[in-house]
Amino acid sequence: MAQGRHWSTEPTRTPGLTLSLLGPVEAHRDGRPLHLGGAKPRTVLTALLLARGRVVPDSELTALLWGDAPPATSPAQIHTYASRVRQLIGPAAEVERRRPGYLIRLPHRGVRVDLAEFQDHARRGAAALAAGDPASAARLLRGALAVWRGVALGGVCEPLVRLERDRLEEERLVALEQRIDADLELGRHTALIPELTALIAANPLREGLRATLMTALYRAGRQADALAAYRAARATLDEELGIEPCAELRRLHQAVLTGHPSLLTTRTPHHRSLPGSP
Known part of the structure; x- marks a missing residue:
């Protein structure tokens, strides 16, 4: 609409x-x-x-x-x-x-x-993250996500559900990915691993989540697990879509293989621009 x-x-x-x-x-x-x-x-x-x-x-x-x-x-x-x-x-x-x-x-x-409140907090959180203020970003994005009470548009007619629900869910997932990016920049990589694992199980084609999990595992000293996460991503994309991982995920894989110092910096790799679901 x-x-x-x-x-x-x-x-x-x-x-x-x-x-x-x-x-x-x-x-x-x-x-x-x-x-x-x-x-x-x-x-x-x-x-x-x-x-x-x-x-x-x-x-x-x-x-x-x-x-x-x-x-x-x-x-x-x-x-x-x-x-x-x-x-x-x-x-x-x-x-x-x-x-x-x-x-x-x-x-x-x-x-x-509630939708207006969510979108306003999410917009300001994304701007804070882009400006290099992950603490403010994490706070704002948590506030945005807290507005949600369940699956959007519960109790409306099916034609409206088909038209709008997926779009709203995509907005929620983008805000969630950005909140996770902010937490990663704040050094919360170990705490993020179980959450990312569960999110990937529910959204296996979102390469941004895969990249964040690889980075979190590497920063937690789990290089072998980070490489295994890439192999799992590659296998899923091949099985489900018949495609290879995107170029940025492949570059991240190479950085993990070589232990590139950039993986340990406070700013996360550029996987925020990775596509979500195709």
């Missing part, structure tokens, strides 16, 4: 309206849950939030709610779902009919959207 204006990313300091997408889709006012109903009103709310102030046409909402088989009454049902969301989250946020569809208006203060 295309995105328009940005949400406010200033955290809400006082109780107010909270709209949550990074886990089950939920809404809370002053800490108390609002009853959104079933998957369809949750889908309407989610689609409007992801549009960030852009009008979401009725045709797009129809596809997100029913896929290729909408009922004849779909316009009336969309109106009902939008009205329900308007009643629940108003007056702090406004759901407005703007032909050919609907949009949501959020104030600059008083409404917290």
